[in-house]
Amino acid sequence: MSEPATVEIALFPIPSVVSFPRTTVPLHVFEPRYRRLVQDCIDDERLLAVTHTVKTIREAPRDQEDALATNQATYQPQTVFSAGMVTLVDTTPDGRLLVEVAMRERYELGRDTQTLPYRIAECTLVTDEPELDRDVRNGELKMLINAKLITIAGSSNPALVDVLQSDEWTGLDAAEFSFRVFQFLRFDADFMQELLEMRSAGDRLQRVWDVLSART
Structure with missing residues (x-):
């Protein structure tokens, strides 16, 4: 039996945010790495996953005077999540991005193809069983x-x-x-x-x- 096809997906882990296929997820993006992630997904037409988290890998810096210039906490994502295409809604004067992600399907996390400045992984489609x-x-x-x-x-x-x-x-x-x-x-x-x-x-x-x- 052949292995299931994989697709590269950029991961945006956010604690307590669980997204489902065929829903739209609005995001307010201010961290430098995730602003880069969003722009790359738009430019490269790559799927973006918004995923609930398992645990915190690295805490956010204590000095939050300039959060727009500093990456915050790093999280381990859940292994099943929804992903979709990103639409840029607006860019604020200070550089924050307001976007919407139109979730398409569920995927299961596979091997990483990139870890910095943000994570990209090969993922496989998750489908329901017939009933x-x-x-x-x-x-x-x-x-x-x-x-x-x-x-x-x-x-x-x-x-x-x-x-x-x-x-x-x-x-x-x-x-x-x-x-x-x-x-x-x-x-x-x-x-x-x-x-x-x-x-x-x-x-x-x-x-x-x-x-x-x-x-x-």
């Missing part, structure tokens, strides 16, 4: 979760309710919904990382519903 026998239940879970989100949003966020009731949103299949729902839902980062690593849309939906249904 045709769960189509009906997955559809039910999707509807239950969406109804709960509408209830939570209520009158406080009518714009979100409009999105959740739109034909485009309700027409998503359960697998797509199991990722895109995290554009609106946030849980504890470690729990979200667990959901990200699951290879089953049904399992993701069930875990989300278990949490939401326990809320009053």
